[in-house]
Amino acid sequence: MTRHRGPVLVDTNAILECWRTKSWGALSGGYAVQTVDECVMETQTGYQRRRPEQQIDERELRGRLSAVHSVSPLELASATLRDGTLSRLDVGERTLWAHAITRKDAWVLCGPDIASLRLGVRLGLQNQLVALEALLNDVGHRPKIALKVAYTIAGHKTTLATLITSEGRA
Amino acid sequence: MSTNLIGARLRALREDKGISQDDLARLFGFKDRQTVSAIETGERRVSAEELLIAVEKLGASFEYFTDPFLLAGEGAFSWRQTGVSPQGLSAFERSAGRWIAAFRVIAPQVGHDLPLLRKSLGLTRQHTFEDAMGAGERFAAEFALGDVPAVRLADAMERKLGILVLVVDALKGVSGAACRLPELDAVLVNRKEIAGRRHFDLAHELFHVLTWDAMPPEHSEDASEIGKGRMEQLANNFASAILMPKPVVDRFGDWSKLSGAALAAQLNKAADALQVTASALKWRLVALDRVALKDAKAIADATLRNNGHAAVEGDLPPLFSRPFMEVIASALREGHLSLRRAADLLDLKIDDLAELFVIYGLEAPVDL
Numbered sequence: 001m002t003r004h005r006g007p008v009l010v011d012t013n014a015i016l017e018c019w020r021t022k023s024w025g026a027l028s029g030g031y032a033v034q035t036v037d038e039c040v041m042e043t044q045t046g047y048q049r050r051r052p053e054q055q056i057d058e059r060e061l062r063g064r065l066s067a068v069h070s071v072s073p074l075e076l077a078s079a080t081l082r083d084g085t086l087s088r089l090d091v092g093e094r095t096l097w098a099h100a101i102t103r104k105d106a107w108v109l110c111g112p113d114i115a116s117l118r119l120g121v122r123l124g125l126q127n128q129l130v131a132l133e134a135l136l137n138d139v140g141h142r143p144k145i146a147l148k149v150a151y152t153i154a155g156h157k158t159t160l161a162t163l164i165t166s167e168g169r170a
Numbered sequence: 171m172s173t174n175l176i177g178a179r180l181r182a183l184r185e186d187k188g189i190s191q192d193d194l195a196r197l198f199g200f201k202d203r204q205t206v207s208a209i210e211t212g213e214r215r216v217s218a219e220e221l222l223i224a225v226e227k228l229g230a231s232f233e234y235f236t237d238p239f240l241l242a243g244e245g246a247f248s249w250r251q252t253g254v255s256p257q258g259l260s261a262f263e264r265s266a267g268r269w270i271a272a273f274r275v276i277a278p279q280v281g282h283d284l285p286l287l288r289k290s291l292g293l294t295r296q297h298t299f300e301d302a303m304g305a306g307e308r309f310a311a312e313f314a315l316g317d318v319p320a321v322r323l324a325d326a327m328e329r330k331l332g333i334l335v336l337v338v339d340a341l342k343g344v345s346g347a348a349c350r351l352p353e354l355d356a357v358l359v360n361r362k363e364i365a366g367r368r369h370f371d372l373a374h375e376l377f378h379v380l381t382w383d384a385m386p387p388e389h390s391e392d393a394s395e396i397g398k399g400r401m402e403q404l405a406n407n408f409a410s411a412i413l414m415p416k417p418v419v420d421r422f423g424d425w426s427k428l429s430g431a432a433l434a435a436q437l438n439k440a441a442d443a444l445q446v447t448a449s450a451l452k453w454r455l456v457a458l459d460r461v462a463l464k465d466a467k468a469i470a471d472a473t474l475r476n477n478g479h480a481a482v483e484g485d486l487p488p489l490f491s492r493p494f495m496e497v498i499a500s501a502l503r504e505g506h507l508s509l510r511r512a513a514d515l516l517d518l519k520i521d522d523l524a525e526l527f528v529i530y531g532l533e534a535p536v537d538l
Contacts, residue, residue: 115502
């Protein structure tokens with residue numbers, strides 16, 4: 001695949017997986033990786049909802065992101081009214097989506113949760129959903145620690161196909 | 171939004187605050203109240219700007235209008251508790267309301283229909299304690315609760331009556347609660363209570379669920395196996411009979427021949443077998459004339475505490491319930507709920523949530 005040249009929007013799950021597999025440098029070095037304030041916050045100790053938690057230096061994280069966006073209440077309200085299933089996502093995931101749908105450029109979004117992928121399909125944006133493995137492949141990075149299935153090209157493809165059928169978008 | 175959530179919440183809040191549709195129309199800058207009416211009935215959608223005006227002017231959170239996993243202006247709880255502050259109870263009720271509301275919204279989406287019909291007991295305040303016990307006896311028999319009714323009761327409530335049963339980490343002092351929504355009944359029990367108390371609470375709350383229309387329970391009642399008010403006494407008699415029906419207690423021999431230490435020992439042994447408290451069993455046997463009142467009163471409370479065991483040990487039952495977790499697992503698999511959102515809803519780490527699915531033997535996409 002050709003390497004994506006536009007912004008890559010990542011959610012908390014994707015950042016944590018990059019960190020776990022020591023792929024953050026490759027991803028952030030290869031793309032204009034962007035996220036929202038809420039996702040940055042959720043990567044910090046006490047907000048990861050994981051046990052054990054990873055130590056992620058916020059300054060280092062922000063330093064490698066090409067942008068961290070703040071989402072206004074109006075943007076969040078507009079996104080929620082556009083599709084109420086946004087409320088099925090966690091704060092970071094839904095805020096990232098609220099930001100994403102305001103953009104007019106060629107962004108892709110890396111958020112592996114099935115509910116996040118479903119929302120993307122519902123919004124007709126399935127072509128802008130991307131697997132972390134695909135992004136890393138395209139910059140020539142093969143993590144030494146295996147990615148979890150949800151982040152692989154195969155896992156992403158299977159889930160997306162199911163969701164596209166389920167939402168009648170085939 | 172996929173349903174008229176915002177309109178319904180707006181109406182509930184307006185009515186709660188005693189605001190007319192005309193007043194609200196002025197607040198929004200609408201020409202007339204018909205626009206408010208149309209929003210409330212779902213005929214007209216609100217704009218993002220209007221939604222934010224509602225948040226600002228009505229003093230409610232954004233989530234109040236948009237989060238389907240909230241009970242807002244709907245649902246009634248009845249708590250069994252001892253010494254819990256109204257503020258503490260109110261905060262815990264909000265958490266409990268989120269679990270119940272989430273189940274209500276998600277269950278039908280994943281093929282778990284909410285009950286079409288609601289069953290009720292034909293009991294009123296005018297009925298006798300014997301009537302309540304008779305109803306409990308019949309319930310145990312008709313729902314085939316078997317030799318240890320406490321073990322099968324929750325399953326019967328869930329599978330045969332469509333009642334959502336949730337085993338939760340409640341505030342200290344909270345024994346349990348019954349909750350009524352238009353579409354669903356729920357019962358919560360505190361998993362940190364000893365097993366005998368938990369089972370009694372469950373049966374007691376079942377009584378409230380099954381008699382809610384005829385005898386709406388108080389929002390909060392004192393938790394005791396010897397209830398004070400008439401309705402609570404009816405509930406306790408019903409609960410005792412469900413958990414300790416005549417054929418079941420008679421399996422343990424001729425109680426009338428026992429007294430003193432022998433009676434206490436047999437009470438503790440039988441209570442362990444039936445997973446009830448020895449104290450509840452004692453009073454049940456008195457009610458059935460199997461044990462004389464004087465013999466019952468002669469047994470010191472301490473003899474029956476913890477069914478005669480020095481300390482109460484044992485594993486806590488898993489949180490929530492299998493039907494509830496089945497719905498959550500399906501929602502995760504099908505993408506109706508994100509894993510992080512589920513963890514937040516249930517106030518668990520993702521890893522603890524994963525362990526809970528394993529305990530219930532459920533598969534869910536938790537490896538993120």
